[in-house]
Amino acid sequence: MGRSRPGDGPSTPATVALDRAGVPYVRHAYAHDPAASSYGLEAAAALGVQPARVFKTLLVDTGRGLAVGIVAVDGQLDLKAMAAALSVKSVTMAQRADAERSSGYVLGGISPVGQRRSLPTVLDDTAYGFPTIYVSGGRRGFDIELSPVDLETQTRATRARIGRPS
Structure with a gap:
């Protein structure tokens, strides 16, 4: 996987952050259908990738602030597991x-990369079963593909089992 070129898709805060950090990634733009019931499953189908490799970015409220959970689009965020990973009650x-x-x-x-505020982030450990995963690139109809280790480094994520089957 080489360094992505700006012409390969839109420039977003996520791509700017990855370019600035010198992180290798691939841009994947696709035609977004506003009627799609699941943005992540739409991305998986449009890109021809198994849904377990496409991850959604979800924000949670800890009662003391927000945090980010990143889980596969074919599953759900386990709120109890997320709380445990963040060492909060709920x-x-x-x-x-x-x-x-x-x-x-x-x-x-919502991309996990290039957010306005740096938030505590947890990446579901199923991501590490793939050489690369797909996450939102910062726009509907635009994903970025990168290694889970690079995503962890860029977001300062904790690795934990926070996903569960749908």
Whole structure:
């Protein structure tokens, strides 16, 4: 996987951050269908990738602030496991407006990379079963492919089992 070129897709805070850090990644743009019921499953189908390799970025409220959970699109975030990984009593899903304001991205296009604020982040350990994974590139219809280790490094993520089957 070589360094991505700006012409390969849009420039977003995520791609700017990865380019600045010299992290190798691949840009994948696809035609987003506004009627899609699941942004992540839409991405997997459009890119021809198994859903277990495509990860969604979810923001949670810990009661003391927001945090980021990154799980496969074919599963769900286990809120109890997320709370345990963050060493807090409980978490709830963040309100849409809070997630968008904090991250700087719109729902369905929230990237774990290049967010406005650095938040505690947990990456589901199933990501490490693949050489590369796909996450939102910061826009609907745009994913970036990178190694889970590089994603962990760039987001200063903790590795934990936070996903569960749907």
